[in-house]
Amino acid sequence: MAAPRERLEIVEAEGSSGSLGSSAAEVVLPSDLATPAPMCPHGPTLLFVKVSQGKEETRRFYACSACRDRKDCNFFQWEDEKLSEARLAAREAYNRRCQPPLSRVQCVERYLRFIELPLSQRTFCQKCQQLLLPDEWEDHPGHPVVSNVSVTQLKRPSQLLYPLENKKTNAQYLFADRTCRFLIDLFSSLGFRRALCVGTPRLHELIRLKASGDVKFNLKSLLLDIDFRYSQFYMEDSFCHYNMFNHHFFDGKAALDVCRTFLQEDKGEGVIMVTDPPFGGLVEPLAVTFKKLIAIWKEGQRQDDNPKELPIFWIFPYFFESRICQFFPSFCMLDYQVDYENHTLYKHGKTGRKQSPVRIFTNIPPSKIILPVEEGYRFCPLCQRYVSLENQHCEHCNSCTSKDGRKWSHCFLCHKCVKPSWIHCSICNQCALPDHSCKGPKDGCFICGELDHKRSSCPNISTTKRVNKAARKQKQRKSNKMKMETTKGQSMNHTSATRKKKRRERAHQYLCS
Structure with missing residues (x-):
């Protein structure tokens, strides 16, 4: 799968359905x-x-x-x-x-009333995706419902709610239980006591489910998610309606304070942030948001403490590695392949692909993270980290170089390892698929044309900004001049018409006298 460009294809402002080509x-x-x-x-x-x-x-x-x-x-x-x-x-x-019909406080009050109902009166409307109280049944005639909603079902809301599978907006592809168990066990073994779950509802509910059934399990979580439907199932200290692309808490300061308290508890010790953004989202605004969450966490640190980093697990496709590391240089990519329950490609089984492209990017040293051997991972003593079985150590690169779970081959002309299906092209002077176009890669900088960086980090961007600013000013002056000329012309036309009218009136008076 080719790496998408860190740009957004757009349509005309008037709403035409066609794209703008380049x-x-x-x-x-x-x-x-x-x-x-x-x-x-x-x-x-x-x-x-x-x-x-x-x-x-x-x-x-x-x-x-x-x-x-x-x-x-x-x-x-x-x-x-x-x-x-x-x-x-x-x-x-x-x-x-466009906001949810009920406030956060109202949702909590409804939830408390709902759990007090006898089992026979607990009903969930599948069409409206809403827990129903008895006096609301008549408002949902003919709607498919789930009756006798148990406490266990209330603790697994992701199984009651329909996933919102718009990959560009919600992308509610839920972790497979195998992935959740791995993450929960890993967090416990690393000594974390709190997990800030940003856009990971399945992980959040399984953490809470295990905590309710195991007194020795010492991990709690807070879910930040854009799907307001989860507000029906959680108290204020467990869920915040949140947009991770602009760091917006829909319920204002009260929700922000919940997040701040969670991050700063125990002076910020023992907390990890795990996030699984929509793959169609841009990396840049996500990185800005995560840095704001890091800043909130740092507010609870002592000034005399040694500088630390908020431990983070950012779950994203492996081909975003360079973009993520551009914003977070301390991050590295683990070989662990993240699976999803409701995604046709990113899961094990007959309908999925052999390797999931989704990985974990983290600032935790990879030597501390043990990947399950029974799932096909081994420890590389040279790299001092766990890698997939087919990811072989390259003595030339001095690293286990594979990104997609397959064994990569070293190209002595490119001086790096490449995918096994790639060959070296003498025209492009780089490795690519055998049937590739030799026009060269389309990624790179729009300003200077170099391929090793994007426009946002181009060293010539300041010059370009000055030129563009001057062009904008010139265009604005031209526009203002045209408006003034138009206004002046209209004023002159009005004056001329008034004078003509007065002359006609005087002439009429003269002829009649």
Whole structure:
């Protein structure tokens, strides 16, 4: 699977369904923003700049942070666009209408009432994805329901709720139980007492389920997730409605305080953050969000303490390794292959592929992480870490080089190991698939054309920004001049018409006198 570019393909603002061909959009980091971003139903939007055929366009625009498809959230606003008070009020009203029908407090009150009901009255509406109280049954006529909802079912909400499988927005592909057991056992063996689960609802519920049945199990968790449906099943200290693409807590300061208390408990000791973002999401805004969570954790540290890092497990496809390590240089990628229960490709079995491309990126030293031998992993004494059985140590690279679980081959012309299906192309002067196009890779920098970095880290970006800023100013001056000329012309036309009218009136009076 080819590595996707760290850019967003966009459509025209007017909503046409066709793509812009070679056009792409790159996110502008929050530090570059002069004013607060406008809000959509998913919280603060992100600022993008459109790049077409190697040139950055002058106009930047705001779009939804969570939805990469405008069918899911059609917010679009040019950065320099001025909105009327009426339009702003209409947008605020729309954003309010798109929020969950019940507040967080109301959800907790309903949950407490629900668990007090006798088993025969506990009902879940599958169509509305909602726990029903007896006085609400008549509002759901003909809807498929689950009756006699047990306490065990309430503790496994991911089995009651339909997964939201939009890979660009929610991507609710749930961990297989095998993966959850591995993570839970690993966290316990490493001595962690708290797990901040960012977008990992299945892991969160299995941690809580094991804690409720094993008094010796000393691990608790807090779930941050954009799926508000989970608010029906958890108290305030167990779940926060959260958008990981813009660090937005939908329930405001109260939810932020819950997260802060969880991260800073015991002066920040014994906590790990584990996150499984949608694979269609951009790495850049995710990295910004995770650094904000790290900053909250650091607030609870003593100033005289030795500088430490918040332990993190970022679960993402292996072909994002260079992008993730660009933002977190201390991260390394483990060989462990993460499986999903409801994904047709990323799981074991007849319907899945032999190797899952999803890996764990972490700042925990890999020598401390023991991978299960019974699942096909071995310890490499030279690398001092666990690797897959087919990942053989290369004496030339002095490393176990495979990324996808297969045995890679060393290319002496490229001076590195490559996938076994690749061959060295004398035209491209690099290894690639036998049937590849020799036009060269499409990734790289849009500004200078080099392949070893992206536009956001280009050393020439400051020069380009100055040129673009000057172009924007020139365009703005031209636009203002045209507006002034138009206004002046309209004013002159009005004056001329008034004078003609007065002359006609005087002439009429003269003829009639």
